[in-house]
Amino acid sequence: MRLLLAVLILSCVVGNLSGHSVIDRRKVKQGVNCGYQTCPQGEADKLNVHIVAHSHDDVGWLKTVDQYYFGARSEIQNAGVQYIIDSYLEELLKDESKRFIQVETAFFKMWWDEQNEETRDNYRRMVDEGRLEFIGGGWSMNDEASAHYTAIIDNMSWGWKFLEDTFGTCGRPKIGWQIDPFGHSREQAAIFAEMGMDGLFFARLDYRDKTKRKNEQTMEMLWRANPRLGAKSEIFTGALYNHYSPPPGFCFDLLCSDVIIDNPNSPDYNVISKVSDLIKWAEDEAKAFKTNHVMITMGNDFNYQDAHVWYKNLDKLIRYVNAEQASGSRVNLFYSTPSCYLKGLNDAGVTWPTKTDDFFPYASDPHAYWTGYFISRPTFKGYIRSSNAMLQAVKQMSSLAPAAGSLEAELNLMREALGINQHHDAVTGTAKQHVTDDYYRILHNANVAGWKIFEAAANSASAVNGAPKLAYSPCPRLNISECAFTESTTSGNFIITVYNPLGRPQSPLIVFPVVALENGSPPTYVITDPEGNTVPHDVFPLPQPILVLPGRNSNAEYQVHFVARDLPPVGFASYHVSVSTARKNRVKREVKLKVNRSKKQGFVFENDFYVITLDSATGHVSSIERKDQPGISASVRQEFMFYNGMRGFNQNFSDRASGAYIFRPESQAPLTMRDQLDVSFVAGDVLTEIRAYTEDWASHVIRFRSDSEVLESEWIAGPIPIDDGVGKELISRFVTDIRNGAKFYTDSNGKLTEPRTRDYRPTFELGDDTEAVSRNYYPVLSRSYIRDEDQSDPNLSRQLTILTDRAQGGGSIVDGALELMVHRRLLYDDAFGVGEALNESAFGTGLVARGLHKFILTSVSNAAKLYRAEEVKDIMRPLYAFAPTSLSAKKWLTGYATKVSALKAPLPENVNLMTLEPWRDGRLLMRLEHMFEPGEDAVLSNSAPIELLDILAAPVLSIRETDLSGSQVAPVKMKWDYEGKADKEDESLNDDIEKGVITLRPSEIRTFVVTLA
């Protein structure tokens, strides 16, 4: 047996540890003329109107990314991004008063790659002069409800890296520009602040909130996104006055028909009215804001394909409006940018109001709560989530295994694919079907590239003395229990290699489907772990709903599963499987329960931690009791229910249909399904499954492992029936006797926790409307929970937490209940632009989705420890693939390294190695994250001291801290006065950088550039 607890990079060079605090500054071009100093100053006694020329270029929506870039399919939408960039650059080169902002880096990179050096030099000059400014700068303008925080940070950092590498410091954006996303999260604000941005602007907020803020001059505020982290996570935030559009009558684009006609002899001469309209508009706008600066967005979706049309008219507008100053007008127009507007606000010396909650959900009218997109396209959202998890893992592999690191193009393909898919019409599920199909194509190619990296890394990890490389087959269709490799391997041996991206051991379930042989039984399996021990496993018959999944091209009727126990942190472990047909396999039997009303006693199941009782009359779960926590038990009934989606033609508010964006049920009480379930169970050595079938289109398996405090509900949803002409929205609802008093909790992009109260918003009056369900739906990226309001003894207060494996939405619509929507299929468009009903189909029928809810019942005091540990395993998902081998288990153990880790030791329980990826010049980007918020756990919420040089097993030459984006230059952030600002500086961090010792505060992320020896 050969057991190697080796490192992926073996090096005997002893690093110069004293060099770790040395700053490795690449020569970064320092912009001389860009930045705030190039801004027009405005005039103290005037109303300074910052004209911001911009184009909002969706990275896919009604057309695919490529169709938008090249300008194809103009019958769908007249939009070609390549022409936009060509055109605004030409205008800027002609006249130095002009300015423009470039936002979406995915499109910009496409354009840049096609340009000759002369054009690139021209563009660089405009950037260096501050006239062309990158704003936002993410690969896409990511959504804020359905994008995981790890994916948001990646999306932003990858866009910024390109800009900084191409333009130096002048390429570094200062402003978050989330002008179209449909609601705004606290975590997004924190991320922008921690990247070193100075300001954030957006357009969409609840219509009542906006009215109130306009009236109270609180459209602009200091968003204290994570007060515990102080200034680090604070960002000045402004809501735009008029969406991101020009004032009515001033859309000077080719796509519009407004124009300034300044020949006095023309019967259409309109200068006087245009000037007075604009002056009135600016003065009205100024009433909603605190200073003598206002911003007017002059642009819209895919505007500026012919920038000359815009600028020619804006030139006239500026000239004629400013000419009125001679007659006493205060209004002073000039070309500007969002950052120059921000500079004007910062110079004004005003004390700003603050904000500490988020901007969800967004409602644009009394019947349009934008809560449907939290759930729209569940299989697509699931694919983005699993692809994002894969990206996190393969970034690590590329950092640590040189053979994988050489696959840079593959890694970049993944990074860019994931960036595109965080766009606010991608992960939201609000793009047209053919565009979504294209997003799937992009993700598929990314996954193929990811598996190449996996194979290279796995082979270098296991290589010992020239042992032959293994040819790995991933099983990307395990989500439908289909795997060509394991189904066709009915004799011989194979290897399962598992990668654990988590900085601690984890013990996932490894699953693979298998077929029956001619004797009616599947083969028998002997599974050997990396140490040479035989691993217990079960062979279960697959649940019936799996066998009939549309599009499933598999003969597998069984699945094998085992626990890969204590996988090495940030490392590989390999298992040997020998397959034989010598005897019949003893498959575990599925036992049907006799559900009937005459029986009194419930059906009882238990493991080490729980007793679960099923109602004998219905088959539903009726109670859950903790064996290890006296007093913690609850009546719990899980049920699939559905809402009929509102039918409507959207002529007015009350006629709004439920659609891709909007969730609008016909009635405020969900409809029930069959009360009496078909229930069976399968008990194995590794786990027990309770299989509950409701209707043909909703079922789930409740799974519990003998050793786990986490229960699972693996749901299958669809095909949702529509033959009655009604769209339907399917929920999984847990009804309990927990007394939560209208309070429940959801997350912010999977990181921070948001307290919610039914029918309540912290900053404005919600008032009455008829949308009792939809207005209480919130995004759930990772966790939602309810708990007893009475917290007098946290060891006796109960908490039910549900964790998701993809972006969803839900809430506590009635006391004691927590619901999450899992699937929606609708027959009407909701008239917010996509122009299609959300009626997904596949294989000739409605789309079927399969996913996982993990749920935990525990005392409040114990809850965070469990859910934080569990949810990080969803992002740091183990990856595994299969490879044939002719070796016996014995020979395999001596011929290959079977277990390797890249860490010196497992990380503490409250610290996550969030990022490890190749960055610039052979260096690595490393992010460490404190996983707990203040007060969440009695012990684990404490600050966590970290010895930076003791994390990676490979010797470290130098480590330098950066902002969250991994930029090479440290930002100097603007300072703001705000209400309630304490005089004291942020608490000291107790860092000892010379020794490489830092302290992570609760919920904090810190980013480092690491040079390995």
Ligand SMILES: [Zn+2]
């Ligand atoms: Zn958009």
